[in-house]
Amino acid sequence: MVLYFRKMMQDSYKHKGMRQKMVAMLRGKGILDESVLSAINTVPRHYFLDKTFVEVAYENRAFPIGVGQTISHPYTVAYQSQLLDIKKGELVLEIGTGCGYQTSVLCELGAKVHSIERQKELFVKAKRTLSAMNYRVRTYFGDGYKGLPAFAPFDKILVTCGAPFIPDDLRNQLKIGGTMVIPVGTGESQEMTSLFKESEDNFVVNRHGDFKFVPMLEKKAT
Ligand code: SAH
Numbered sequence: 001m002v003l004y005f006r007k008m009m010q011d012s013y014k015h016k017g018m019r020q021k022m023v024a025m026l027r028g029k030g031i032l033d034e035s036v037l038s039a040i041n042t043v044p045r046h047y048f049l050d051k052t053f054v055e056v057a058y059e060n061r062a063f064p065i066g067v068g069q070t071i072s073h074p075y076t077v078a079y080q081s082q083l084l085d086i087k088k089g090e091l092v093l094e095i096g097t098g099c100g101y102q103t104s105v106l107c108e109l110g111a112k113v114h115s116i117e118r119q120k121e122l123f124v125k126a127k128r129t130l131s132a133m134n135y136r137v138r139t140y141f142g143d144g145y146k147g148l149p150a151f152a153p154f155d156k157i158l159v160t161c162g163a164p165f166i167p168d169d170l171r172n173q174l175k176i177g178g179t180m181v182i183p184v185g186t187g188e189s190q191e192m193t194s195l196f197k198e199s200e201d202n203f204v205v206n207r208h209g210d211f212k213f214v215p216m217l218e219k220k221a222t
Contacts, residue, residue: 009132011044018058019045022074025060031078035086039108040078045071048099048129062212065099067119067221069214072160076211077102083181083194083208084156086111091151093173095144095216096160100126104135106158113137114151116144119221143219147173154178162190162213176200183213 023041031037046057048071053063062070072080080102086092088110097103097117103126106113115137117123123141130137140148144159145167152173159170159182166182174180174197183190192208 009044009047011047015044015046015058022058022060026075026078029075031075031082033082033085035109036078036081036105039081039105040074042108043101043104045074045101047133048101048104048126065122066125067121069098069119069122071099071101072213076213077105079192079208079211080158080160080181081105081109083192084158084179086156090155091153092156092158093148093151093154093170094158094160095147095170097126097139098122098160100130100139102158102160103130103137103139104133107135107137111156114140114148114154116140116142116148118143118217118219141220144216145169145218149173156180157182159183159216160213161216162186163216166193166195171195171197171203183211186215188212 023037046054049057049063060073060075062073065071086109090111092106092111092113094115097115103115127139147169153175155175155178157170157174157180162183164186176197178197180195182193184193185191189210189212192211194206196204
């Protein structure tokens, strides 16, 4: 299977060129964190998409990844990664593995990643893609609202779906001195929110404007 995948996936000069253009576009839109730009420049985004989208994989667009879900825009991935300010070796919990693209960017930033996905089909596919690309990441089929108490506390928590509210379990599983990045809202768009955990009960909350996400839904899908 892995061999088959490797044969299918080729990172050509053309792809690398498109990726560099995408990075230049992100820089132009205000992403200035060099470690984030370099991680994005490293990951072949087209590996995570259906063959139909290979030619357009480096445009600033969201694409369907199955079961009604979408891969996040590259700008959104870059923006959330920049807000997280990952340091090498940090323990990161990601909610919404999706196709695994954002997960791989976190790995390239040196994070130890645990990622939860509630759609079985996406969980299976992302696990396969990430392992074929040799990323050492723990993926789970489950409900992100509950987090992952067995591995808490986390240095950073990233939610990649639109949450109607900030789940208490996720607040509790954040380290003191840690940061959570979560889009909050139930309407057409969500407000990108970052929370810095000052103490057990005190969070410094910052808001960073509107983004569009698929909704964070409760319970595992079957
Ligand atoms: N970072 C992903 C974004 C995928 S979209 C990527 O780059 O592909 C968000 C994902 O969150 C979807 O796959 C959706 O199924 C998942 N999701 C929604 N609610 C969830 C929940 N409660 N727990 C875990 N995953 C959830």
